[in-house]
Amino acid sequence: MELRQLEYFVAVAEEAGFTRAAARLHVAQPGVSAQIRQLEREMGEELFDRSGRTVRLTAVGEAVLPYARAALAAVDGMRLVVDEFTGLLRGRVMIGGVSAPSVLDLPGMLAEFHERHPAVEISLVETDPETLLDDVQSGRLDLGILGLGGRMPDGVRVQVVVDQALVAAVHRGHELAGRSSITVAELRDLPLISLPVGTGLRTALEEVCAQAGFGPHVAFEASDPLVAGQLAGRGLGVAILPESAVARAASELGVLAVTEPVMRGRMGLIWRESGPKSPAARAFIEHARRHLPDLAG
Structure with a gap:
């Protein structure tokens, strides 16, 4: 029994397939299949049920899997101990x-x-x-x-690691483009462009709007702040963005400070x-x- 066989066995079990396991291991799929067959011959039992569309562990495979993982973890632990003694970090x-x-x-x-x-x-x-x-x-x-x-x-x-003001960005031809600031209350009913729900920026926007007594009308979402700025530059709404995200496109956008209260975006x-x-x-x-x-x- 070889450690490579145990590694292949664990990969196939976790990926539920020989092809995905081979991709994960960066080896050819026939090689994975051959090593698993050799391991099964040595164990005297089949470890996988290959009859369905997906590969599943047999009862024996289920019982063996924790021991295979433990063996691989033990070897990794031995290597780490040696590396710490020799000063090599890997x-x-x-x-x-x-x-x-x-x-x-x-x-x-x-x-x-x-x-x-x-x-x-x-x-x-x-x-x-x-x-x-x-x-x-x-x-x-x-x-x-x-x-x-x-x-x-x-x-x-x-x-x-980042703590910066959030600003409102609009198309140069937008009616707000000539202003230097906008209050949170004035964002009510405006079509907004924001990052998706769950992001820190979106949470900050929702919290200040809730304090002002309304929910933000988010017309467009973009996971990349630069894309959100581009949408605003096309006149599709008011983008709420970190200052750093509009710095490179400031000449193409009207940028307004958001006040009452000031919004800040933080990353950690x-x-x-x-x-x-x-x-x-x-x-x-x-x-x-x-x-x-x-x-x-």
Whole structure:
């Protein structure tokens, strides 16, 4: 029995298919099938039911799976211990994010860490805020960057890395384009362009509108602030955006400060309070916290 066979077995079980497992493992599908067949011969039992449209574990496969995972985890643990003794940092770091302003210089942060620790594999995925938060809490992601709105759940730590005013952006020919500011109350009944429900910016907009006694009329949603600005530039509504998102398009848009009250958009670095188990992930979180601003105060 080889560790590679156990790795393939776990991948097929988790992906419910040989093709998806092969893609995950970056190997050819026939090779995965052959190794699983060899493992089944050594075990003397079939581990997968291949009769249906999807591959399912047999009763024996279900019983064996926890032990296969434990064996692979033990080997990973041995490697980490050796790496810590030798000073070599390797492993994998999973980061989740939403569209972040350029002031954060995420590429620079990632490149600097990679230069220091070239043996660490870094994966960056974009996802929606709710999924991102769930994945950080569960440990599927080591770190997340997202807009902040409302209270963070217990067990999640936050470092505020962006705190900027939210503004209203309109087409140059819009009736509001000549003004320098607009109150929250004046947003009532205007067709607004905003980020989707659940984002920090959308939550901030909904909270101030609720305080003024109305719900915002959001005519268009865009997950990317730059796209929202482009929609406003086409005359499709009033975009509520962070200052940094309209800076590059200020010549094409009329930009108004939002007052009474002033709206602010915040983004935060989030991670589990208990911390990740991987030394690589711990090192990356420390690096990100040093590299990015800390605006909590």
